[in-house]
Amino acid sequence: MKQNRAARSETWNGGLFPAGTSSVYSQPHLALIREMAEPVRLFAGDYLYQENDPADQLYFVNRGSLKVSKLLEDGLSATLSLHIPGDLFGEPDPFGRAVHQFEAKALEDSEVGIVPQAELDKVIRTNGDFAVEYMGWMALMQRTAQSKLRDLLLHGKSGALCSLLLRLYNMYGTSGTIKDGRSIIGKRITNLEMAEMIGSTRESVNRILNELKDQGVISTERGRIVLNDPDYLRNICHCEDCPKEICRM
Known part of the structure; x- marks a missing residue:
């Protein structure tokens, strides 16, 4: 130390x-x-x-x-x-x-x-x-x-990753303009780092993120992830509307 x-x-x-x-x-x-x-x-x-x-x-x-x-x-x-x-x-x-x-x-x-x-x-x-x-x-x-254990064990890698994106937003989130209303994760997180957070591989995270991008659920801006449709993510991970004190990484 x-x-x-x-x-x-x-x-x-x-x-x-x-x-x-x-x-x-x-x-x-x-x-x-x-x-x-x-x-x-x-x-x-x-x-x-x-x-x-x-x-x-x-x-x-x-x-x-x-x-x-x-x-x-x-x-x-x-x-x-x-x-x-x-x-x-x-x-x-x-x-x-x-x-x-x-x-x-x-x-x-x-x-x-x-x-x-x-x-x-x-x-x-x-x-x-x-x-x-x-x-x-x-x-x-x-x-x-x-x-976190619930999301990792019950809803597969896609559910765990969707949950992780919501948790990261609760910790590092910023908002776009009033007009676009986007939810931006203000800290740059690499795909490898996200893989380590959900017990998966970088290749699996790459694949799931690309699928979410193709569907318009997320996008990226200057290396930061933008949540265009948080409700879709909540649906995939069966969100239970935990308080922000709990819904975090």
Whole structure:
């Protein structure tokens, strides 16, 4: 993990729902988390943590974006989640001896606040309101993971990819002009990156995206994906109208 290095580039701070998983916390308790957190700066490509590192901390994203992934055989990788400013994430350990099963890497120059689990436990023991919100955050993390598993397991690769496009829009979405009303994913995501997010191959993602383009459901503009017909995507992935706090990658 690399830290205390000056940031070299500006970062994009998310789109429609920049607050992310921290939305369950009140402003005073968010301020308390920030107060406990030690800020660490990462360059794009730096690891925040790697597999088998001690899992005794949580992480609050102040700036930039990170991905949590699992290294597979043959050098392949599976992306489990993306995190943007306002997100609190990590692997809470009730026994105090766990290690990370995944790795977290900065996708761009980022700043993350590291919150020691021991300090967090002290607040939970003495502040009942904070403890209730912490439980809400853990429940939200679980529901988000369950919703992604549902889409991956029940609706095939096409359903999983359509769901992913909607989730990316909820995280990075911007709107076109009032006249065209388009929904634009404001962050450039490569086909390989999307394949890693749905457990597929780049070739399969290429094929499905081309089919969606041929039908006019999506298009591209300056390397960014435009959702011309979000309702079509919702129909393919059997969207259950989850809140934006849950419908995210």
